Amino acid sequence: MSTSISNSGAGSPAPSRRNRSTRDRPAKTPLSEDAVINAALAITRRDGLEAVTMRRVATELDTGAASLYVYVANRDELLHAMLDRVLATVPLATPAPERWREQIYELMVAARRALEAHPGMAAVLLGEPPITERTMDGAENLLALLRAGGVMPQDAALACDTLMLIMSASATEADVRRTAGFAGFSIDAQHDEIASHMRDRFTALPNARYPLLNEHADEMVAGDVEERFRFAIETFLDGIAARSRRR
């Protein structure tokens, strides 16, 4: 019961150029915007966004950096095209009124996961005005779910904004922590590593200056990214519900 965002009409790769003599050009896929974006995403998945330089993407495609500029205006546009591709994989929900909260949460989780699979992309989303096709698909879907839950239009519009903010910030934070000094660990091991490191810091804090941080060290490091994200979204939706009820 979910429709994908993808499509966009004629966006398929097929340049449909008949190239019969494969003898001349060996098994080298011809360049295209799609090929450039795919190569860039592959590098991102492997080594993170800062490894996505025009030169590196070009090398991946067995060509020179200059050749990319036929398909992509500049690095910034490439980044946004990559983001668009990532967001296109997020399955949208068909509103089922009695499940509106779960559906919103599922949409947010799917978006966060897609972003986290491509470290650095979340920061690109945070730095882009929400007027791309993909962002608007997401906003329309969120609005539909909120309205299905009986949230008034103005609250729904504002909530839409905040939910996307929480989602992209959470993804940014998560993929930063993955890179910052804890590479090499598995995701779960990283979490344990970071959690126990932070607990140690809090426990070692001078109680006079940081009484609460010190005493509540366990609570501060409790829960993994998933649980913290769930708390943020659910609590915000509780607030939305309370607001609706007050009217």
Add this chain to the structure above:
Amino acid sequence: MSTSISNSGAGSPAPSRRNRSTRDRPAKTPLSEDAVINAALAITRRDGLEAVTMRRVATELDTGAASLYVYVANRDELLHAMLDRVLATVPLATPAPERWREQIYELMVAARRALEAHPGMAAVLLGEPPITERTMDGAENLLALLRAGGVMPQDAALACDTLMLIMSASATEADVRRTAGFAGFSIDAQHDEIASHMRDRFTALPNARYPLLNEHADEMVAGDVEERFRFAIETFLDGIAARSRRR
């Protein structure tokens, strides 16, 4: 580079130079970590964070890039030191239990304002594990305010996280919008410009595919950054209050 010390007497015959007074060494403040950070912050305020290159900071201080490395390990450490300085200006609150919600909101606004005054700094905060002195001061203060409001320790710890997330994401978003293509306008004019531009986009959307975005164009662009931020924080705190009440 005409202010260099070595060529001070190049044009005149035999100036006595046994005297190394302030005439020979013009009013050039000696380098220090503080001086480097201040210069970097000044550039950030003027031209944004991407203008903060080691070479540019050095030029600002009338020296070469290599000289900075005596006071700062590298560019990344400089960025974090700048952030620390910015966050240090945020006034913490002395908990007054009956005002806990307002106090949290005020703390968040103060932090957001400080970050927005230095475009780019919010992204640095988002990309840093929350274990710096300044972040811990903020967390301790937030915890104290939440506890003063009767929020249970585990909820307070998680809320602390989410509030900082919303605050830094909001600041990131705001300073991105200020730079992205709307430079030259005053802040308010920029907001009007962006709002009316976005309303036009939403109004022009095909109603069949985007019925809600299209019909609620006005709601989508309503309110300035300040009002949207207030909605996000207040609604989240409503959720926290609802959660407390349920226990």
Add this chain to the structure above:
DNA sequence: ACCTGAACACCGTTCAAGT
């Protein structure tokens, strides 16, 4: 028409050599 080598104007960072 498509591709690319070479160049331009930048980066952060290092280090031997100066004072």
Add this chain to the structure above:
DNA sequence: ACCTGAACACCGTTCAAGT
């Protein structure tokens, strides 16, 4: 001890010249 010129190994982007 402090400072720095010059160099190294990178960037994104442009463009004349190739096929």
